[in-house]
Each structure stands twice: as C-alpha cells, then as structure tokens.
Amino acid sequence: MEKKILLANIETPDFGRFDTFRKLGGYVAVEKAMKTMTSGNVVDEVKKSGLRGRGGAGFPTGMKWSFIDKSTNNPRYLLCNADESEPGTFKDHYLILKNPHLLIEGIILSSYALGANTSYIFFRGEWFYLMKILEQAIEEAYTNGFLGKNILGTNYSLDLYCHPSGGAYICGEETALIEALEGKRGNPRSKPPFPAVKGLYGNPTVINNVETIASIPWIINHGGDEYAKIGIGKSTGTKLISACGHINKPGVYEIEMGLPVKEFIYSDEYLGGIKNGKKLKAVIAGGSSVPILPADLILKTSKGEPRLLSYESLSDGGFETGTMLGSGGFIVMDETTCIVHSLLNYTRFYHHESCGQCSPCREGTVWMEKILHRIEYGEGKMNDINLLADIAKHIEGNTICPLGEAAAWPVRSTILHFREEFEEHVKNKKCNI
Amino acid sequence: MNVEQKIIFSEQTLALVRKIVSHYPDGKQKSALLPVLHIAQAEFGGWLSVPVMDYVASLLNLLPVEVYEVVTFYSMFNTKPVGNCIIEICRTGPCWLCGADEIISHLENKLKIKAGETTPDGRFTLKLVECLADCGNAPVIQVGWDYYGNMSKAKMDEMIENFEKNHVVSHKNPYVL
Ligand SMILES: Cc1cc2nc3c(=O)[nH]c(=O)nc-3n(C[C@H](O)[C@H](O)[C@H](O)COP(=O)(O)O)c2cc1C
Ligand code: SF4
Ligand code: FES
Numbered sequence: 001m002e003k004k005i006l007l008a009n010i011e012t013p014d015f016g017r018f019d020t021f022r023k024l025g026g027y028v029a030v031e032k033a034m035k036t037m038t039s040g041n042v043v044d045e046v047k048k049s050g051l052r053g054r055g056g057a058g059f060p061t062g063m064k065w066s067f068i069d070k071s072t073n074n075p076r077y078l079l080c081n082a083d084e085s086e087p088g089t090f091k092d093h094y095l096i097l098k099n100p101h102l103l104i105e106g107i108i109l110s111s112y113a114l115g116a117n118t119s120y121i122f123f124r125g126e127w128f129y130l131m132k133i134l135e136q137a138i139e140e141a142y143t144n145g146f147l148g149k150n151i152l153g154t155n156y157s158l159d160l161y162c163h164p165s166g167g168a169y170i171c172g173e174e175t176a177l178i179e180a181l182e183g184k185r186g187n188p189r190s191k192p193p194f195p196a197v198k199g200l201y202g203n204p205t206v207i208n209n210v211e212t213i214a215s216i217p218w219i220i221n222h223g224g225d226e227y228a229k230i231g232i233g234k235s236t237g238t239k240l241i242s243a244c245g246h247i248n249k250p251g252v253y254e255i256e257m258g259l260p261v262k263e264f265i266y267s268d269e270y271l272g273g274i275k276n277g278k279k280l281k282a283v284i285a286g287g288s289s290v291p292i293l294p295a296d297l298i299l300k301t302s303k304g305e306p307r308l309l310s311y312e313s314l315s316d317g318g319f320e321t322g323t324m325l326g327s328g329g330f331i332v333m334d335e336t337t338c339i340v341h342s343l344l345n346y347t348r349f350y351h352h353e354s355c356g357q358c359s360p361c362r363e364g365t366v367w368m369e370k371i372l373h374r375i376e377y378g379e380g381k382m383n384d385i386n387l388l389a390d391i392a393k394h395i396e397g398n399t400i401c402p403l404g405e406a407a408a409w410p411v412r413s414t415i416l417h418f419r420e421e422f423e424e425h426v427k428n429k430k431c432n433i
Numbered sequence: 434m435n436v437e438q439k440i441i442f443s444e445q446t447l448a449l450v451r452k453i454v455s456h457y458p459d460g461k462q463k464s465a466l467l468p469v470l471h472i473a474q475a476e477f478g479g480w481l482s483v484p485v486m487d488y489v490a491s492l493l494n495l496l497p498v499e500v501y502e503v504v505t506f507y508s509m510f511n512t513k514p515v516g517n518c519i520i521e522i523c524r525t526g527p528c529w530l531c532g533a534d535e536i537i538s539h540l541e542n543k544l545k546i547k548a549g550e551t552t553p554d555g556r557f558t559l560k561l562v563e564c565l566a567d568c569g570n571a572p573v574i575q576v577g578w579d580y581y582g583n584m585s586k587a588k589m590d591e592m593i594e595n596f597e598k599n600h601v602v603s604h605k606n607p608y609v610l
Pocket of ligand 3: 087088089523524525526527528529563564565566567568571573
C-alpha cells in the first residue's frame with residue numbers, strides 16, 4: 001500500500017526549498033492549470049476526485065468550491081486552516097514542516113479555481129517557527145513567478161500571507177477563524193449566511209484544511225478519476241493519520257483509505273503494536289471529539305467485519321458501536337488507562353475552550369467537568385452517571401457551532417462503552433488505577 | 434520589565450507593523466491586531482499591560498476596549514507580569530497519557546511554585562497549555578517559540594540548568610526569529 005501523495009519525497013535533502021521541490025515535479029500542476037485549464041476545469045477535476053475535507057467534517061471539497069458566490073465583483077478569499085488544535089491531531093504540523101511548497105502549490109491551484117486573488121494561511125499562534133518555513137517558501141514562490149502579479153504570464157494574480165492566531169481551539173471552527181482574522185474574539189457566527197456567500201470582510205470565502213489543499217496538486221497532475229481509484233468507496237485518496245498514546249511508533253502516517261485498523265495498530269510498518277507488550281484498551285480514532293471505541297469495536301465492527309480506516313467503515317454502527325474518521329488524530333490507550341480520568345481531561349479541555357456564547361455549551365461543559373471530577377476523586381454518586389449523559393444529550397443540537405457536540409460525544413460514548421468503570425469509581429469511592 | 438521602559442516600538446518594529454498592516458485591505462487594519470499583539474507582548478516583557486494595550490490600540494486606530502476584549506479571549510496573551518522564561522507544559526489527553534502530570538509536579542517541586550506562578554526571582558513562570566499539536570512526541574513543552582518533545586525529568590533538569598546558565602528569555606519578537 002505504498003501510495004504517497006502528500007509525503008512523497010519528503011526525505012530528500014532540502015525538499016522544503018524551491019529548487020529541490022521543483023526538480024522533483026513541484027509546481028507542474030500550476031503550469032498545467034494556468035496554461036490548459038479554466039477555473040471551472042479545476043473545480044471539475046476536484047469534484048471527480050471525490051476528495052473530502054480533511055479538517056474533520058469530511059465535506060466534499062469540489063462541491064464546497066462550487067458554492068462560492070461568483071455573482072458579484074466582490075473579492076473572494078481562500079483561507080487555509082492551519083489552526084490544528086484538536087487534541088491528538090498533528091498531521092498538518094508535520095506536513096507544513098516537511099512539505100511547505102506542496103501546500104503553497106495547492107493554495108495557488110485552489111485560489112485559481114475559486115477566483116480568489118488573496119489568500120491567508122491562518123496558523124495557530126504557537127507555530128511561529130513554522131511560519132518562518134512557510135514565509136521562506138512563499139518568498140521563493142514569488143521570486144519564481146508562481147505568486148504575485150500575472151502568474152506565469154497569465155492575467156491571474158495571487159497574494160499569499162500568513163496570519164497567526166492567539167491560542168484558542170475554537171478558532172479552528174471556520175467562522176471563528178474569520179472573526180479572528182478580522183481581529184476579533186473567536187466567537188463562531190450563526191449560519192446562514194455561509195462563508196461561501198458572506199465570509200471574510202463580508203465577502204465570499206472558502207476555508208479548507210491544510211491537508212485538503214495539499215491534495216490538490218496531485219489531482220490536477222493525474223486527474224480526478226485517477227485520484228478516485230485510490231482508497232475505498234467514497235473514501236478516496238490517502239489520509240494522514242497522526243498516531244499517539246501507548247504505541248511503539250507514534251508519528252504521522254500517510255495511508256491509503258481502507259487500511260485495516262488492526263494492521264495499522266499492530267504491523268511494524270505502522271504503529272508497531274502497543275507499548276511495553278500491554279493490551280489495547282480503547283482508541284479515540286479521529287481526534288478527541290469523536291466517540292471512543294473499546295478494543296473489540298475498533299478492530300471489528302459490530303457485524304464482525306474488519307474495521308477499516310475510511311469514513312464509512314469507522315462510522316459503521318453509528319453512535320452505538322461506531323465512531324468517525326474526523327481529523328485523523330488516532331489516540332491509543334492501553335489497559336492501564338483510567339477511562340474516567342481520560343474523559344475528565346478532555347472535558348476540562350472543552351470547558352476551557354468553550355467560547356461561552358451558547359448556554360448549553362458554556363454551562364454544560366462546566367457541569368460535566370465538575371461531575372467527572374467528583375466521580376474520579378471518589379465523591380460521585382450512582383445517579384451522577386446518568387446525569388452526565390443527560391447533560392451531554394442536552395448540549396447536542398442546541399448550540400451555534402459543533403464544539404457543543406465535540407464536548408458531548410466523548411461523554412456519552414465513554415459512558416456507553418465503559419459504564420462499569422464509572423460505577424466502580426462510585427462504589428470504591430476512588431480510582432483504582 | 435523595567436517600569437520606566439517607554440512604551441513605544443522602535444523604528445524597525447514600526448516598519449514591521451506597517452508591513453503587516455499592508456497584508457490586509459485598506460481600512461481593515463484591525464486584522465493586524467493578533468500579529469501586533471504578539472509583537473507587543475514580546476517587546477514589552479512577555480505580557481500585555483493596560484498601557485501596552487492602549488498603545489497597540491492607538492497604533493491600529495482602534496478603541497482600547499477592542500484590544501482588551503481580544504487579549505482576554507486568547508490564551509497566549511498574558512495579562513499579568515511573567516518571568517523571563519515561561520515554560521509552557523502541555524496537559525491535554527495524549528500528553529497526559531504519556532506522563533505530563535509527572536513533568537508538571539517535578540517542575541513545581543523543583544522551582545517551588547505552582548503552575549501559573551512565577552519564581553520570586555522572576556526567572557521562571559510555569560504555564561499549563563492545551564494540546565500543542567505535537568502529540569507524537571508527548572510529553573511536550575514549549576519555551577519561547579521552540580518545541581521540546583519526549584520530555585523526562587532528567588531532560589527537564591538539564592534544560593532548566595541550561596536556561597539558568599544562559600539567562601534565557603523566552604519572549605522574542607516572533608517576526609525576527
Ligand atoms: C471546534 C472546532 C475546531 C476545528 N478546528 C479545526 C482545525 O484546527 N483545522 C481544520 O482544518 N478544521 C477545523 N475545524 C473544521 C472547520 O470548521 C472546517 O470545517 C474545515 O477547516 C474545513 O476544511 P475542509 O473542508 O478542508 O476540511 C474545526 C471545527 C470545529 C467545530
Ligand atoms: S457551541 Fe460552545 S464554542 Fe460553539 S459557539 Fe456555542 S458556546 Fe461557543
Ligand atoms: S496533547 Fe500535548 S501536544 Fe497534543
């Protein structure tokens with residue numbers, strides 16, 4: 001399954017520099033698009049590719065692009081979402097570090113497709129060291145005529161800038177990102193209007209994840225149909241999975257969609273099994289917001305089929321026995337992990353990161369953290385467990401942005417799969433781990 | 434920081450601010466707020482006092498309250514004085530799984546302060562932060578603009594010694610790294 005689209009050639013010395021990247025086929029897709037394709041052709045190839053957003057929601061990219069409002073002469077914007085803050089997710093970090101020019105090439109192609117003449121890379125504020133790498137690459141792209149006025153002698157022009165956030169998970173949410181870029185608090189906006197109609201400065205805007213954008217050059221070079229042949233079913237192409245926790249080989253892996261989870265966890269080519277010969281207890285497969293699954297259900301679906309790394313297979317079984325591919329943040333926990341403590345940690349995180357606009361999220365995350373705290377530290381009551389699940393249920397669907405669900409799903413799924421551990425904490429009046 | 438320090442950017446920094454403002458459309462200079470706050474925090478002692486925030490407001494033609502409300506929203510901005518060297522320790526799930534708590538309590542004992550506090554000599558501040566998007570190297574800490582992964586107590590001790598010896602100051606203008 002050696003299919004490298006995003007991480008090809010990254011071990012070549014100086015691959016982050018223009019000359020090396022170019023020698024190995026870099027920016028050829030820009031030449032092809034500018035010389036032989038209209039912006040509509042680019043959108044069509046991306047539609048054919050079946051590429052779905054890699055930021056977590058998995059929305060088809062070509063379709064999203066076709067929503068951008070082209071009815072006015074207002075400027076249009078492409079915003080690259082490099083805010084990567086979902087716990088367990090560090091793939092965009094690695095991609096930018098190893099392959100900055102691929103991202104820039106993808107931004108040029110995507111902006112061209114959208115008719116955007118300005119684009120911003122919105123990066124998390126802790127990443128100024130990565131901004132240095134990006135700015136060097138951007139400067140090289142300007143010098144070589146791939147950015148700036150009249151790219152490759154055409155009448156298409158594009159300016160690209162980096163913009164830092166200030167440390168707030170919520171700014172990864174696309175409308176909060178726009179607020180932050182406008183110099184405001186990162187409070188998500190109510191939709192509609194959608195950014196494709198009214199985004200940055202009230203103008204049509206598309207927001208895409210780093211990995212999504214970096215997949216575009218390959219699609220333009222080889223065609224959408226070729227891309228759609230990679231992967232499985234509606235999960236086309238490759239996906240970066242960032243794996244962490246109790247495993248022998250943490251890191252970022254580019255896998256072809258459809259790789260069996262079992263092979264991913266246990267084969268030496270990937271995670272190399274559980275650390276210290278321990279047993280697998282649970283996995284959070286798509287960043288901390290997705291439902292947790294116990295070992296048996298992450299390896300096999302409830303129908304007994306092997307679980308695969310794809311949108312469909314991971315969500316097989318729905319909330320009861322499935323999860324989601326999400327951002328590809330794969331968090332592995334061994335048998336020594338206290339699942340209540342782990343949940344307390346994430347719930348504290350969501351409480352800390354709630355922007356506070358909606359009461360179910362603002363108040364619900366406070367209460368869930370408090371109750372989990374007392375269960376973990378031996379002061380919980382049996383009916384606290386149902387109370388927790390109830391609070392979570394009341395957050396879902398009642399908030400402006402999906403952070404509400406992101407906080408609620410881990411709580412409900414952990415109780416669903418590990419209720420007896422909560423009960424033991426209450427009975428023993430302490431955590432036994 | 435020296436309380437007598439004049440709150441005014443150097444010519445060089447002002448040129449940088451003008452360049453950043455030029456990245457946004459005319460009249461949208463408010464977009465430069467987060468970048469300029471990062472610079473101001475670095476240049477004025479690692480935190481944003483009210484006079485510093487007022488200065489930033491005047492530079493960008495904003496009301497002071499537009500700056501205050503933003504500063505208090507984002508966790509990277511410090512609204513109280515800090516030590517010369519801020520050690521930011523990630524405490525979120527994946528780092529917790531890999532021993533972040535041990536690193537935190539080790540540092541608290543070693544520096545004799547609690548997380549969130551500054552040593553009496555003003556050398557170190559301990560700050561707990563959320564997932565730094567480097568969980569493959571857990572446990573992770575950040576000092577200034579540098580990431581350090583696979584932290585252990587021994588590695589931490591070595592780093593502290595090094596920071597002390599070299600009088601490391603963690604707040605540096607991120608645009609001139
Ligand atoms: C709370 C929250 C945090 C998010 N954080 C990120 C993020 O860090 N990076 C990202 O690409 N998308 C993030 N998203 C998803 C974005 O809102 C958006 O869907 C995505 O950037 C779209 O790009 P894509 O279609 O290419 O995936 C987040 C969403 C929510 C609700
Ligand atoms: S769901 Fe939470 S984070 Fe999202 S807008 Fe409402 S309060 Fe803010
Ligand atoms: S949890 Fe510490 S870097 Fe992600």
